[in-house]
Amino acid sequence: MRVAVITRYFPTSHEPWAGHSAYQTLRILAKECELKVFYPESRYPPLLTPASRAGRSIDFNHRVEGVDVEYLPYPALPAISRSLNGFSASRSILPSVRAWRPDIILNYIVYPDGDAALRVARALRIPFVVTAIGSDLNVIPDPVCGWLTRRVLRTADHTITVSGDLLKTARRLEAPLERSSAILNGCDTSIFHPDDRSAARSFLGLPPDAEAVVYVGRLDMAKGLGELIAAVAQLRERRPRLHAWIVGDGPARQQLAQAVVEHRVEDRISFVPSCSTDKVAAWMAASDLITLPSYREGCPNVVVEALASGRPVVATNVGGIPELMDDTSGRLIPARDAQALAGALDQVLSQSWQAEEIAGRHSRSWADVSRDVAEVLSRTFERSRSQK
Structure with a gap:
């Protein structure tokens, strides 16, 4: 054929x-x-x-x-x-x-x-x-x-x-x-699988003791990145080791940089350019959690890849995301709600997660x-x- x-x-x-x-x-x-x-x-x-x-x-x-x-x-x-x-x-x-x-x-x-x-x-x-x-x-x-x-x-x-x-x-x-x-x-399960967090952080040059929240994707306000910045600001005092890395490129880059300044979280949020699949896998491995606070989605690859990597996910309850995950692999929250996002990030960072268990339930190739x-x-x- x-x-x-x-x-x-x-x-x-x-x-x-x-x-x-x-x-x-x-x-x-x-x-x-x-x-x-x-x-x-x-x-x-x-x-x-x-x-x-x-x-x-x-x-x-x-x-x-x-x-x-x-x-x-x-x-x-x-x-x-x-x-x-x-x-x-x-x-x-x-x-x-x-x-x-x-x-x-x-x-x-x-x-x-x-x-x-x-x-x-x-x-x-x-x-x-x-x-x-x-x-x-x-x-x-x-x-x-x-x-x-x-x-x-x-x-x-x-x-x-x-x-x-x-x-x-x-x-x-x-x-x-x-x-x-x-x-x-x-996802490519030969690339996205549970891996050593410390080694990944050393490879990427990240602090070994950071509470690493990672977003990977297009820089677009409809991805809920404004809410992510606001949520990080809300958690500033409660979680002094929290740091968010926003990985990707897109039209909202300058608007997001301005929001970081307005919320006074320049020391808590870093922007990283788009990178290869192998390096995305390293970011997954280095993270404590992956977040996708998007307003709308189909079946987002980043959630599939994060779960296959054994990392919990905090994402909005939109589109096909609820078909991919539940409370055994992270938290679902309403869209456009920075307070709910902050609460979910706090909960997931406070909980112990088993990477192999998460990946074992989410390994579609x-x-x-x-x-x-x-x-x-x-x-x-x-x-x-x-x-x-």
Whole structure:
């Protein structure tokens, strides 16, 4: 079976850590079948390039280890072409996909990528599986995109979501019950597993006696990082050894730095740039707990990786997070509540946790995810072939 993957949820030269869950799944799937990723990249006229995209052009010759990928440009206009981006992308990538002669199309991100994938699948008369990752269903920018999103979900031969909670959302948006299922994310258990905390702290240069709270992810206010800073400030006197390390990059970096100054916790919070997977594993090992106080999530990799590393997690009770953990592996709290976050951090830091016990309950690998995706692709392909 030849699988064409149409998505922007994948590493690029500019963002090598993007689309982590898709890449890890496809890297393994590519060992079992012929697979190629087609990445549609919007290109704006020089004078109309959004400020957020300035200086962020990707290398169209970029290569990714273990997965064949082709980066393809398509024309777009800021905001104006939003509802047409799926159509425009499909027109640009169709010749390349057709020349590769796939048997089935797999997609990540429902709109506009899924709309483009649906149009290509129709043109080639082959089945199409769409994967919703979270924000593509939880944050729909306008009614037209909402209509197009529902059309993709309604028309796809199968819809995959990364959590049971997101599956409910997909079905509310017209994904048929009998053609939709949830496949939770995994992690690389050869990298994320219980490891020596002292050795990890020595490697990273962290104080051996710190109460280390670690956040790993995008620097975005919707990740609840403002609440994390406020929570650290609330615990300043009660827990004098507490220190939070915020690992990652993103648009809120300056806003967060200002919040640190305003809360007078410059000596309690450190920012660390995005880093390799191996180094993320070291941060997990070095931590006393991992936190994700996000406002919304699908199936966050960081929680899966933290639990596989045997570290307790303090996270918000949103999206698929409650499907991953409970009080035996940390604490769930309401979103946008700095006081609740401070209380949960205090509780978890006061409790003794057994890393092997936490990891033993949470060891889903990317091989497990890839197997589940392969089963959906195989069933969908066979069903489509039997109907011809």
